[in-house]
Amino acid sequence: MKANERIFHAVLFEVLAVSLSIMGLAMFTDYDVTALSGTMIVVATIAMIWNFIYNWIFDQFFTGEKTQRTLSLRIFHVVLFELGLLIATVPVMAYLLNVSIWEAFVMDIGVTIFITIYAFTFNWVYDSVRVVLVRRVARSESLVM
Template sequence: MSPVSRRVLQAVLYEAIAIAVVGPALGFAFDQPKASTFGLAVVLSTIALAWNYVFNWIFELWEARQAVPGRSFARRLAHGAGFEGGLVVILVPVMSLWLGISPAAAFVANLALLVFFFVYAIAFTWAFDRVFGLPASAAKNPGAADA
């Protein structure tokens, strides 16, 4: 699989699952109509999809220059923290405007999403790598499986 198609597939699968989970959770948490919170989940996921592509491209450029190949737990933690940290900065203003709440309240609301997505990002990328193999930037040998 080419690096571009791999990143696109990874991002689309990640966001499709996220919308299915986050849309109903937002409706419940904010006691708002499901159509509104589903719409918000789609907007948030669309933004996250673009960020996912850009972040993974940057991360793989960095990763390819590392002396030790592969994706250790520490590297996966760095990946999750970098992705989610950047996403919080982008999404807080969107949530604030959509829900009509202060940026501080949107930040607090985003913390629950941050916890969910931090764990989800690590688990998803591990599972994705197990199913589709490591990208060339992380493979010990081309096509090698990750531990």
């Protein structure tokens, strides 16, 4: 993936993730949606930066066709990503929501469990759709020549 596509991937991922996370936290906590929205936007910004950096590094170690990645490699990918993100976001959530590190950790674990499942599904679908689109573009370009 080139930089522009990585940015598209990260933004699409985060827009969907933030929307779904705010809805989930609003249903399961007593926090105001406005406070949750601001917090999740900050967390999403951190996540987008981490997503770009992490996936670039990950792809340097695990090359090859992404659709050929095994289930265990996909699980490893998403778990390692979420652990790194958790380390970065718990203190931010605690500060922004004015809660203890423990309460922020518990909230972030809930979000992380959801996002882990979401990330696994999103990336698998994205990679599969991308292959179809890349093949379609390549076929169109070969017909033009």
